[in-house]
Amino acid sequence: SAVISQKPSRDICQRGTSLTIQCQVDSQVTMMFWYRQQPGQSLTLIATANQGSEATYESGFVIDKFPISRPNLTFSTLTVSNLSPEDSSIYLCSVENYGGRKDTQYFGPGTRLTVL
């Protein structure tokens, strides 16, 4: 399966600041996704990141709060802006079509964010 890394693995941030999370995969992929998983909950899709185009956001998520970059086919970043305690969560990236497996998504290890 895919080798995916995320940085940082965890962070503690102050209210009002921002955190940028990096996601790196070891092979080129078409689509990358960003999810949020609150403690004890399921995964909620934030946005889809395609190289060369703007990210597509799900209902309830906006670009000003969650700007995303996708500069190439192996890398993406998610920024969580103007942090509040409600943003405390695990943020996961995933990749699709790794090794030609259409539709299948593989996940990074996640970034645990705590906002004080």
Add this chain to the structure above:
Amino acid sequence: GENVEQHPSTLSVQEGDSAVIKCTYSDSASNYFPWYKQELGKRPQLIIDIRSNVGEKKDQRIAVTLNKTAKHFSLHITETQPEDSAVYFCAPGGSNYKLTFGKGTLLTVNP
């Protein structure tokens, strides 16, 4: 959008027993049906998936069955072991490559 329901939310079995988790979905355009296993503090791991042109798929102790007419698919785990204890998520997907995750089933296998 896709509505996904997963049952049961918790399941406790004795080691060696079988476990079945069911997932129902609403979008008839869904054509990809994976199951993920997430251990505490770990990332979701794909354990088995099936596509809409197949009714059943088996991989050792794990199987997935699909009833596209009724819009549900199920995860079957036989001869359960303590290491099967985890949260299991169904995540049906459609032609837009997006997956919609169910709320999860906490499976506990008691030795």
